[in-house]
Amino acid sequence: MIVHEATAQKIDNNDFVHMVFIWLKNPDNQEDRAKFEASLKKFIDSSKYVKTKYLGLPAATDRPVIDNTYTYCMILTFASKEEQDKYQAEEVHKTFIKESEHLWEKVLVYDSEGIW
Amino acid sequence: MIVHEATAQKIDNNDFVHMVFIWLKNPDNQEDRAKFEASLKKFIDSSKYVKTKYLGLPAATDRPVIDNTYTYCMILTFASKEEQDKYQAEEVHKTFIKESEHLWEKVLVYDSEGIW
Numbered sequence: 001m002i003v004h005e006a007t008a009q010k011i012d013n014n015d016f017v018h019m020v021f022i023w024l025k026n027p028d029n030q031e032d033r034a035k036f037e038a039s040l041k042k043f044i045d046s047s048k049y050v051k052t053k054y055l056g057l058p059a060a061t062d063r064p065v066i067d068n069t070y071t072y073c074m075i076l077t078f079a080s081k082e083e084q085d086k087y088q089a090e091e092v093h094k095t096f097i098k099e100s101e102h103l104w105e106k107v108l109v110y111d112s113e114g115i116w
Numbered sequence: 117m118i119v120h121e122a123t124a125q126k127i128d129n130n131d132f133v134h135m136v137f138i139w140l141k142n143p144d145n146q147e148d149r150a151k152f153e154a155s156l157k158k159f160i161d162s163s164k165y166v167k168t169k170y171l172g173l174p175a176a177t178d179r180p181v182i183d184n185t186y187t188y189c190m191i192l193t194f195a196s197k198e199e200q201d202k203y204q205a206e207e208v209h210k211t212f213i214k215e216s217e218h219l220w221e222k223v224l225v226y227d228s229e230g231i232w
Contacts, residue, residue, distance in 0.1 A: 017172055017191070019135065021226065041232065056133055056228030059197060066225045073228045075133070075191070081175060109182045110137065112172030112189045116157065 013114040015051065015077040016084050023106040024071040036072075036103050043096035044076070049087040052077045070108075081113070129230040131167065131193040132200050139222040140187040152188075152219050159212035160192070165203040168193045186224075197229070 026032050037055075044053050054075040058068040078084040087093060142148050153171075160169050170191040174184040194200040203209060 013170070016175060017170065017189075019189075037231075053232070054129070054133065054230055055232045056230045059132060059227035059229045061197070061200075061227045063225070065223050066227060068227065070226070073133075073135075073226060081177070084177075107181050109179070110186070110189060111175035111177040111182060111184065113175045114170055114172045115153075116169070116171045 013116055016081050017112045018076045018084055019110040020074045021070040021108045022072040022104050024103055025105045027071040032103050036100055039096055039099045043092050046092045047087055049078055049083045050076050051079055129232055132197050133228045134192045134200055135226040136190045137186040137224045138188045138220050140219055141221045143187040148219050152216050155212055155215045159208050162208045163203055165199045166192050167195055
């Protein structure tokens with residue numbers, strides 16, 4: 001198996017940007033968090049299509065326009081919409097969902113193509 | 117005036133990531149869009165604190181978990197939370213809001229600090 005690791009954290013204006021917000025059922029459960037993070041990292045690092053990756057936690061900001069209720073935020077970039085479509089269908093993606101979907105309560109996705 | 121232009125589109129794991137989703141009142145009005153984009157670009161390119169910038173439109177994807185109703189999505193990175201706090205208070209930020217707030221209906225922000 002060829003393991004492709006997305007390391008360069010570069011968003012290019014022409015990239016397809018896939019933002020995923022995840023709310024875990026038990027965000028305070030450290031075992032659930034560790035399982036989720038390990039399963040997600042294994043998936044992303046073995047995806048053939050992910051160009052850059054970022055996983056973050058809510059920052060310590062709080063204003064009326066800010067939603068800081070999510071557990072994790074992931075930003076992935078792809079060379080094109082077609083590459084992202086292929087990523088959706090990858091076996092490692094299906095494995096991740098099978099392993100981890102019992103842990104989350106809600107997933108919200110924003111996909112975007114850049115103008116600058 | 118020193119104009120600092122954020123050009124390198126690099127998200128570093130240690131960066132503070134500021135994601136802003138904007139819904140314009142009249143997203144089909146090309147004049148409103150042009151005004152908004154020009155005002156935003158002038159602001160971002162003259163901010164002293166923005167490290168990297170990205171402005172995108174909803175991609176042509178549509179699944180139940182996807183929200184593609186927004187007009188614009190902006191991803192900015194900052195070296196730290198403190199730099200982002202300073203950006204919130206910049207004069208050019210206030211000018212942008214004064215120039216453009218009549219154009220938008222809703223703004224939703226997610227701030228994040230990276231773990232990988």
